[in-house]
Amino acid sequence: MPVEFRKDIFSEERDDNLNEIGQPTQRQDALGHVTGRSPYYDDHLFDNLHHMRCKRSPHHHARIRSIDISAAERMPGVRRILLGKDVPNNLNTLLSLLDFGIDDEPLIADKKVSYIGEPVAAVIAETDRQARDAVAKIRVDWEVLPHVLDVEEAVRSDAPTVNDVYPDNVFVYHGSYDHQKLRYGDVDAAFAQADHVVEGRYQMSPIEQAPTETCGAIAAPETNDRFVCYTSTQALFFSLGTAAKLLNVQSNRLHFIGGTVGGGFGGKVDSLHEPMAILGCMVTGKPCKFMFDREEEMQVGAPRGAERWYVKDGVMNDGRIVARKFTGYFDSGAYTRLSSYAIIKCVGHLPGPYTIPNVYADVYCVFTNRTPATAMRGFGITGVDFAIEAHMDKVAETVGIDPVELRILNAYRDGDMKAHRRLAKNTALIECCQVAAEKSGWRISDQARQASSLRDGGGDRAQLPPHTVTDQNGRVEGFEGTGYAGGNKGGMPSPMEQYQTIPATPAAQPAPQPSQTAAPANRPAAQPSQPPASSVPPPPPPATSPDADQLRDRTRHSRRFSSISGLRRR
Amino acid sequence: MTKKPVQFQLNGDQKATFVDDGQNLLDVLRRGVGDLTPKFGCAQGTCGTCTVLIDGQPHMSCLTLAETVEGKSVTTTAGLENGAELHPLQKAFMEQFAAQCGYCTPGMLMAAKALLDTNPNPTREEVVEAISGNICRCTGYEAIINAILSVAGNSPQRYGVR
Numbered sequence: 001m002p003v004e005f006r007k008d009i010f011s012e013e014r015d016d017n018l019n020e021i022g023q024p025t026q027r028q029d030a031l032g033h034v035t036g037r038s039p040y041y042d043d044h045l046f047d048n049l050h051h052m053r054c055k056r057s058p059h060h061h062a063r064i065r066s067i068d069i070s071a072a073e074r075m076p077g078v079r080r081i082l083l084g085k086d087v088p089n090n091l092n093t094l095l096s097l098l099d100f101g102i103d104d105e106p107l108i109a110d111k112k113v114s115y116i117g118e119p120v121a122a123v124i125a126e127t128d129r130q131a132r133d134a135v136a137k138i139r140v141d142w143e144v145l146p147h148v149l150d151v152e153e154a155v156r157s158d159a160p161t162v163n164d165v166y167p168d169n170v171f172v173y174h175g176s177y178d179h180q181k182l183r184y185g186d187v188d189a190a191f192a193q194a195d196h197v198v199e200g201r202y203q204m205s206p207i208e209q210a211p212t213e214t215c216g217a218i219a220a221p222e223t224n225d226r227f228v229c230y231t232s233t234q235a236l237f238f239s240l241g242t243a244a245k246l247l248n249v250q251s252n253r254l255h256f257i258g259g260t261v262g263g264g265f266g267g268k269v270d271s272l273h274e275p276m277a278i279l280g281c282m283v284t285g286k287p288c289k290f291m292f293d294r295e296e297e298m299q300v301g302a303p304r305g306a307e308r309w310y311v312k313d314g315v316m317n318d319g320r321i322v323a324r325k326f327t328g329y330f331d332s333g334a335y336t337r338l339s340s341y342a343i344i345k346c347v348g349h350l351p352g353p354y355t356i357p358n359v360y361a362d363v364y365c366v367f368t369n370r371t372p373a374t375a376m377r378g379f380g381i382t383g384v385d386f387a388i389e390a391h392m393d394k395v396a397e398t399v400g401i402d403p404v405e406l407r408i409l410n411a412y413r414d415g416d417m418k419a420h421r422r423l424a425k426n427t428a429l430i431e432c433c434q435v436a437a438e439k440s441g442w443r444i445s446d447q448a449r450q451a452s453s454l455r456d457g458g459g460d461r462a463q464l465p466p467h468t469v470t471d472q473n474g475r476v477e478g479f480e481g482t483g484y485a486g487g488n489k490g491g492m493p494s495p496m497e498q499y500q501t502i503p504a505t506p507a508a509q510p511a512p513q514p515s516q517t518a519a520p521a522n523r524p525a526a527q528p529s530q531p532p533a534s535s536v537p538p539p540p541p542p543a544t545s546p547d548a549d550q551l552r553d554r555t556r557h558s559r560r561f562s563s564i565s566g567l568r569r570r
Numbered sequence: 571m572t573k574k575p576v577q578f579q580l581n582g583d584q585k586a587t588f589v590d591d592g593q594n595l596l597d598v599l600r601r602g603v604g605d606l607t608p609k610f611g612c613a614q615g616t617c618g619t620c621t622v623l624i625d626g627q628p629h630m631s632c633l634t635l636a637e638t639v640e641g642k643s644v645t646t647t648a649g650l651e652n653g654a655e656l657h658p659l660q661k662a663f664m665e666q667f668a669a670q671c672g673y674c675t676p677g678m679l680m681a682a683k684a685l686l687d688t689n690p691n692p693t694r695e696e697v698v699e700a701i702s703g704n705i706c707r708c709t710g711y712e713a714i715i716n717a718i719l720s721v722a723g724n725s726p727q728r729y730g731v732r
Contacts (some may be wrong), residue, residue, distance in 0.1 A: 024665070033672025034660040036607030040673065043606045212611045212619055212673040212707050262609070262673030263707045294612035453694035 009431050010454075013370045029260070038260050040213055041230040046220055046287035050079060052280045053131035054299065055121040055138040057113035060147035060369040064112060064140060067121055072137040077130030081138070082122040084110025087279065088248035094270065094337050097241045102172075102479075104165040105335035105372070107246050107275055112145070112508040114162050114334035115371050117300035124280045124288060147369035151308055151329035154368045160562065162367040168476070171332065171365035175479040178364065180347045184419040185316070185358030185465035190323030194314030198395045201310050202387035206303040206331070209376050213262020215270075215301060216291025219277040227278050228255040233271060234264040242271035254278065264544055266375030270302050270337060305339055305373025306331035307383035311391045314358075317407050319401040324351040326361040328384060333372035340365045340382030348420050349381050353429045354386040354410040355461055360395055362474065367449075395497045405448045408433050415458025423462060427453040578639045580605060581649025589636040596620045596631040601648065607647035607676045611705070618704030621677035622646045628684040630703075648675035650683070658721040659683060668717035670709040677704045682718045691723035 005022045009011060032038035045405035055067075069081045084090050084106055109120050121138055125131035146160045153159055154169040161167050170178040191197055217231040233239040236258045244251035263269060273290050280288030307330050314323035328346070343363050351359045358442040376382075396403035411429040418424050430453045437444045573588040580603060587602045594613075599605045601620070608631050611617035615633040622631045623645040650657035659682050664667065668673040678701055685692055685700035692700070697718050698711075706714060 024667075026664070027667070027669075029672065030667075030669055033669035033675045034656065034663045034679065035651065036609075036676040036679075038672045040609070042610060045601070045604065045606075123732040212617055212671070212705060213609065214611070261671060263671045265708070294614055294616075471593060 004295045006435060009435075013454075025127045032260075039231045040260050040262050041216060041218055041258065042213070042289075042291065044218055044230045046218065048267050048286050049218070050124050050126060050280065050284055050286045050288045051128040051131045052122050052124050052276060052288055052290040053118035053128065053135045054108075055123070055135050055140065056296075057109070057116055057118040058144075059113060059142055059144050060116055060149070060384075061145040061162070062113050063143040063145060064110065064120060065143050066141045068139040068141075069121060071139070072123060072134040075125075075130065075134040075137055077126035078123060078134045079126065080099070080124045080280070081134070081274065082108060082124070082279060082283065084108040084120070086283070087246060087275075089246050092242065092246050094238075094242065095340055095341055096245070097238065097334070101336050101340055102165050104163055104436050107272065111215075114367075115369055117296070117371065118334070122276060122280070124284055140352075149366060149368055149370055151306070151331050151364070151366040154225060154366050155329070155364060160369075162369055163336075166367055168224065169367045171336055171343075172365075172414070172476055172479045173340070175402075176475060178347070178474040178476050179362045180365075181474075182347050182350055182359060182361035182363075182419060183470050184360070184421075184469050185323070186467060186469045187323040187325045187358045187360040188469070189255055190358040191312070191314040191325075194322055195317045196313075196398055198313045198315060198391070198398045199311070200387070200391045200394050201308070203308040204306060204386055206306045206373065206381040207376060208298055208301065208303045209263075209265035209267030210298070211261075211263030211265060211267060214292040214294060214297040215268050215273055216289065217273040217277040217288060218289045219274070219281040220287035221281060221285060226253045227281055228257065229274050229278055231256060231258045231274050231277075232261055232264075232268050232269040233258050233274065234261055234266070235271070238269065239271040240273045243275040246275040247279060247282070265377055266299055266304070266379060270372075270374050287498055300336060300371065300545075302333070302372050302374035304376035304382070305333060305342075306370075306401070309384060309387035311387055313391065313395050315395055315399055317399065319396075319399050321354060321356050321410050323358040323360075324354075324356045325359075326350060326363065326384075328361065328362065328363040328364050330383075331368055331370060331373060332365050334367060335372045336365070336367075337372045337374045338379070339373050342375070345380035346384050351419055352385065352392075352429070353405075353412050355416040355424075355457075356410070356419070357410050357465060369392045374511060402444060402448075404433050404437050404442060404444050408444070408448045408451050411453070413453050413455070413457025413461070416461045417464060421464065424457070427457070429453065574637050576637055576640050578641065579643040581645055582643075593636045593681040594632050594666060595622070595629075595636045595639060595644075598636040599644070602636075605646050605648050609673055609676060611635045611673070611677075616705070617674070617677075618681065618701075619674050619677040621680045621704065623680055623684055626684065626687060628681050628703075645680070645683075648678050650679060657683075659686070659718065662717040662721045663714070666713055666717040666720065668709060668713045671707075674704055674709070676704065678714055686718070686722060691717075694719060697722075 007018060029038060067083060073081055074265050087107045090106045092105055093101040093103045095101050096103060108122060109118050114118060120140060123131045123134040125134055128406050148154045148159045159169055162169050168178060172178060173180050213232060215232050217229055219227050219229045222228050231239060236256050240251055240254055240256045243254055277290040310327040312325040313321050315321050330339050330343055343365050347361055347363055350361050392407060396406040408430050412424040412427040414425050414427050416424045430451050434449060576589050577586045585603050587598060589598050596608055596610060599608055609619040611619040613632045615630045620631040621628050624639060625642050640676055650660055659679055663675060675717055681701045681704050689696060697715050
């Protein structure tokens with residue numbers, strides 16, 4: 001069926017003529033694809049290519065008492081077996097490059113494993129088969145620990161700690177709260193005045209991206225003291241920075257080549273293969289390939305994480321939604337990866353594309369003993385949109401209104417204030433609903449058919465709520481740090497700090513240290529990559545009550561916040 | 571580990587190489603004789619991206635023992651082009667957006683060629699059946715089916731005899 005383009009919608013608003021849309025255009029990479037010559041990472045041949053395979057955890061959660069690699073080392077073709085201690089800087093969190101979060105994940109686990117498939121050793125051998133045979137000879141003495149696989153069980157006080165950096169199994173936002181908050185207006189007062197209160201519980205299972213090409217990388221020594229790395233990554237510079245950090249090398253010694261990706265869908269940003277392949281190359285001096293096989297791709301490759309949502313709406317008899325309250329749990333799996341960021345995106349998106357005057361959300365990034373989650377197409381949005389739209393249908397049924405008309409009635413219109421305090425513009429939900437109804441032969445009222453995103457928005461609908469109820473629910477202690485999410489940046493000033501306008505005081509120069517003494521006892525020690533302690537003044541003593549410095553730090557947090565979540569003017 | 575000599579025709583050229591016991595054809599094609607057009611997707615016979623023709627029949631090269639192609643004729647995507655000229659299937663895939671990431675494309679092309687070589691005028695259902703062993707994760711099957719149909723039977727880009 002030919003695609004029909006509705007260029008008439010908003011035609012008076014646009015200055016583009018969309019000449020390219022609706023016309024066939026040749027992709028620049030199509031010739032390579034149909035001839036089989038597009039250079040995927042595994043299409044680079046090297047003499048003497050070595051292969052890396054990992055010994056992986058068979059347990060959801062276990063402490064590593066010891067690892068015996070002696071028999072494996074004697075296997076034919078084995079060049080080297082890497083353990084956690086062989087990784088120069090064996091602790092990272094993916095978004096540390098954005099100063100977001102605390103390093104919480106080893107490249108190769110050396111103390112404990114927190115999900116099935118977590119690597120504890122990597123064999124480098126002359127053939128893939130030899131590497132696999134040697135992996136089978138590695139003996140690990142496990143002390144199996146109790147595990148937790150459900151987000152709501154994981155946040156209970158009696159749950160086992162999944163990730164030692166976050167003892168309560170929740171990511172800590174802004175160094176202050178165990179969840180990401182949205183407060184807009186007063187939902188409880190609105191519920192009391194609403195004609196109906198509609199509640200729902202929704203959840204989404206993890207979803208594997210399942211690219212046809214499995215994740216991987218090949219690294220080889222170059223002749224100029226650099227390492228070339230061919231990779232399937234979707235995020236070339238992100239992977240480069242991550243590899244440089246984990247391997248403690250200057251990034252200009254790493255030469256990354258990518259861009260031809262055999263399907264990614266978000267699952268190729270975790271940057272685990274590049275540092276492993278480069279490390280294998282560094283220790284053997286040989287070209288080294290590290291790739292997931294299909295079983296690893298499905299079991300160990302990070303999926304879109306599971307989510308569970310509780311949604312509560314206050315609705316008037318005429319269908320107007322006057323309050324919406326969310327409690328959400330993202331299943332981050334054993335480590336943070338990108339889930340903390342997904343939640344920032346998610347909360348910015350709430351309450352969906354509707355103008356609702358009172359909105360409340362508590363969204364938790366929860367650690368469980370499941371495979372760490374990562375990006376996938378619209379992550380942070382997809383799961384909650386499923387919950388919101390399923391809930392809209394439930395509201396329509398409760399109030400007795402057509403579900404399409406309910407959406408048109410409550411949709412954002414241009415000029416409306418959104419719950420994250422930005423004015424809506426270029427809104428088009430109403431038009432989408434109208435076209436969908438027309439195409440599917442779904443009858444809607446004349447009033448709904450005549451509604452427009454361009455009319456009747458703004459005015460009173462542009463006003464912030466007269467009063468927003470705030471609270472300190474979920475306040476946590478011990479995570480004060482300089483980073484946006486309480487990240488441990490040690491003595492390294494962040495890029496933002498170079499531009500801060502508030503005069504620095506001695507106590508805050510350089511970047512204030514996280515108050516280690518107030519941190520959880522089992523928090524990991526400072527990273528080896530930090531400058532020697534003598535080069536920085538001692539950190540300020542941990543304060544129990546907010547003082548001027550901390551207040552200023554908090555101001556700075558909010559400024560960092562704007563750099564990540566996009567509060568800058570659009 | 572014993573090495574065995576194997577001789578076969580690859581896209582019309584005679585090839586001779588040594589293979590390990592149990593080595594699969596995909597590995598020998600890619601690493602042994604340097605034809606990188608068949609791709610590794612699963613090594614389990616489920617994704618079809620390693621599909622090649624052995625004596626005209628489609629086979630998953632990842633599940634084919636390399637030594638079994640002794641004396642046989644293997645065709646891969648590298649053998650589709652006629653000099654500088656693309657095969658009609660390649661043209662159709664290129665012009666009709668039947669290759670997004672491109673990773674399943676070599677397998678799809680070989681499955682389609684196997685069909686059209688024996689059944690130049692297939693129905694839509696027969697095309698669907700012919701590529702049912704090939705998984706695509708991003709292009710979408712509709713564009714691929716349409717591209718294959720466009721070079722079948724009496725269509726303007728009629729499937730050329732090769």
